[in-house]
Amino acid sequence: MPYNVLKLSTFIKYKNLKLLVENMKVKIRQLPEDFIVEEILDENILEEGDTFNLYLLKKTNMEILRTLSYISKKFKIPLKEIGYCGLKDRHAITIQYITIPIRYGKLSLKENNLELKYLRKVGSPLKLGQLAGNKFKITIRYLKEEHLPKIEENLKKLHLGVPNYYDTQRFGSVYRRGEFIAREYMMGNYEEALKIILTRYKKSENRLIKDLKRYIRSHWGDWRSIIRYMKDRGIRDRMFNNIIRYLESREHDEEKFKEAFKYVDIRLKKLFVSAYQSYLWNESVKSILKKCIPKEDRIYVDYICGSFLFYKNIEKDILDIMKDRTFPTITHDIGTKDIKEEDRRIIEDILKREGLSIEDFNKLLDLSKPSYTERRIISIPENVRYSKFVEDELNKGRYKVTVEFQLKKGCYATMVVKRITSF
DSSP states (O other): OOOOOOOOOGGSOOEEEEETTTTEEEESSSSSHHHHHHHOOOOTTTTSSEEEEEEEEEEOOOOOOHHHHHHHHHTTTOOGGEEEEOOOOOOSEEEEEEEEEGGOOOOOESSEEEEEEEEESSSOOOOOOOOEEEEEEEEEEEEEOOOOOOOHHHHGGGGGGGOOOOOOOTTTTTOOOOOOOHHHHHHHHHHHHHHHHHOOOOTTTHHHHHHHHHHHHHTTTTTHHHHHHHHHOOOOOHHHHHHHHHHTTTOOOOHHHHHHHGSOOOHHHHHHHHHHHHHHHHHHHHHHHHHSSSSEEEEEETTTEEEEEEEOOOHHHHHHHHTTTTEOOTTTTGGSOOHHHHHHHHHHHHHHHHHHHHHGGGGGGGGGOOOOEEESSOOOOOEEEOOOEEEEEEEEEEEEEEEEOOOOOOOOOHHHHOHHHHH
């Protein structure tokens, strides 16, 4: 089979990002061009006019908020005046849209990993969520030859859809399976919740912070010693210093662990809540699928919070119902929402298994208000195309395939990859 040989110099500087799917290991994003995502703009939302300039922003391996901050400083534009409609993966080539008020002129930028191209004038700024969906072009690498027939079969079944789970990217605040800070908080385990924040770490974290977290774990309760440790090493992290000093000053206060959460970054608290909501949503959808997918058609794929349930096949009448069905995120005020009785029972069952009730979500209001949304249960990739299997020039003896498809906004392309490579 033919394959293209790429020079080592074009890829050795990029980090190999691996995707573990069941017992099969595949690789995505070995090169930036292995993961390309392009926004599909909702043209009906943009108003006609000439108060804003619409730009196409193309970036490689750059995080969107840092990119916008760079553009803001370079052209002396207040960051809040730059409109955008979607957050994208950092480790990818992304093509998306931004708006900038016309008074800043017609801008242009072309650098190694960043390009800004003027498109036209519009009458309103872009806002988060104002996109119809995304186009993806993904190269899946490190495939074994014996797995290719099954992968091709899975590719041919993408018209049957993929469960629309929240993927691992949503769970950045989860360090170990079952360790949800929001859950511990709701259960009144404030010390345990705080201990997760202050002592758990990932391999990717800064070495100084990892060492600090190890020290805090081994000296938990000896706040003065921890304060000395941070001072001796010049650790000035505001959150850690404020929390530890507060705990030291309230040594005999039984409420100190709960009250210390006022020093946790508000953005982190929002992530804690949304991560747990997303996990509960995933578990609810898995429960729904178990009721309509026979055991012989079920596929389980592990992830950081448990396992996803996919299906090999699904009856047409069931798919016709499921593809338009939504399920709500669980909130403190879900009792006021107009949801199906069946969905209420599912929520109650999931929460019972977690040792919680709807009423417990009121406790999260002190942490961060849970947001309510209705999310589709099934995501159906559109305009699917895929290449032939060819030898993987980056991984000797393995194969690769490139897949192109479109998804509605809010759907994870990595879920499609997991489905393609699971069996």
